[in-house]
Amino acid sequence: MPADLGAFLQGVFDQVHLWASQSPFWSALFTLGWGIVKVVLVLGFIIVNVLVLVWLERKFSGRVQSRLGPMRVGRPHGWAQTIADMIKLLGKEDIVPRAADKALFVIAPVVIFTATMLVYVVVPMGPRAIVSDLNIGVLYLAAAASFTVISVLMAGWGSSSKWSLLGALRGAAMLVSYEVPMVLAVMGVVLLSGTLSTNAIVKSQSGLWYILVQPIGFLVFLAALFAELNRVPFDLAEAESELVSGFNIEYSGLRFAFFFLAEYANLLALSAIAVTLYFGGWQGPFLPPFVWFMLKTYGFIILVMWIRWTLPRVRVDQLLEFGWKVLLPAALVNLAVTGVYVLLT
Amino acid sequence: MGSYFEVLLFLLTGVIFVFVGLGVASLFRPALPSTPKQSIYECGMRPFGDTLGKFRVRYYVFALVFVVFDVEAVFLYPWAVVFREIGLVGFVEMLIFLGVLVIGLVYAWKKRVLQWS
Secondary structure, three states: OHHHHHHHHHHHHHHHHHHHOOOHHHHHHHHHHHHHHHHHHHHHHHHHHHHHHHHHHHHHHHHHOOOOOOOOOOOOOOOOHHHHHHHHHHOOOOOOOOOOOHHHHHHHHHHHHHHHHHHHOOOOOOOOOOOOOOOOHHHHHHHHHOHHHHHHHHHHHHOOOHHHHHHHHHHHHHHHHHHHHHHHHHHHHHHHHOOOOHHHHHHOOOOOOHHHHOHHHHHHHHHHHHHHOOOOOOOOOOOHHHHOOHHHOOOOHHHHHHHHHHHHHHHHHHHHHHHHHHOOOOOOOOOOHHHHHHHHHHHHHHHHHHHHOOOOOOOHHHHHHHHHHHHHHHHHHHHHHHHHHHHHO | OOOOHHHHHHHHHHHHHHHHHHHHHHHHOOOOOOOOOOOOOOOOOOOOOOOOOOOOOOOHHHHHHHHHHHHHHHHHHHHHHOHHHHHHHHHHHHHHHHHHHHHHHHHHHHOOOOOOO
């Protein structure tokens, strides 16, 4: 039945597309309308998943720490807790510190949320379920994802609080240490697939997942991912127990909610990217591609949460030295070995 | 291959969504500013000193090396895409290019600039 529905929708889409392509005005309008449909779908996808993810993380951390997590709001198991939190944040007073650099303070949440939205453009959720299959996908991804650090810097500097400034400077230190290893690790996948398009990378993994041929690359990527996601063991820019809340300490109400939303949306997006690059993306037997995509992504997110709630935080100097003396050489060696492998096969 | 129209659309949506959200929230939330509320948070104490004063960024040299390697990574992407076509020659050329950079990295390492203190 879903296959029939899909075919039907495809037929309607093709008819409308054909009809619209007869005049330039309707054609442009069609492109715009279809784009807006995609935006609404992705925005809905992000919000629903973030609500689930925040709840999941709280329940999961509860399990790890031998407690129950949220139980009261919504039964069973406090499923409505995140929704209640969102409504609460909506009604909270919006406090902008007098000493703050207003422009930077206001723009920072916009930048971090927009950067996250941009990542979703190239996330392949099915053979055709991709917003726009850019032919420079992976490069675009590296560019879009690193905008979050600019937001961290803007927020930290703009708040003109000592905690937030320390958080922002650490955020920049993290970027300096993980960005290059991450890009070089992903290069191994690009070498094997010979393309930068994310959907083509998934398609090229029909026989073999790249994690099996790129174990070192994956480990480097994983370590860099934790830094990119600002998560323990590399959550230095936030570091609740030492910087109180780091770069976003002065934010309250909905402005803070946007940082929070972006953080979890980013977790989902980059987990999806990890699945795309190393775990065959939407490929899998029996089940529909989208189901496989979601299963793998949530599996990966559970792994990320597990590590977050198990390991302690590293120091910033340890991260810098780890990035340059372990991750970077490992990524370079991986690249050279992969090059030889591709030459021989 | 996809178009960049969606990228623009997503960019605009990200910006609009945040401002619309803040606009909607302004209908519900109270606005009662006061001096203690609008001061900087320093664990409940009165903030002292100047925040944006002198600050020693100790990873300055890391940042310099980072710029070099980040640009190098951008050069590597097109190479990786056409790798199968250019074959051994391309591989050796890239090894030479990387080798020069690795010598730089080893030099920085030996000069002890890849250290926090």
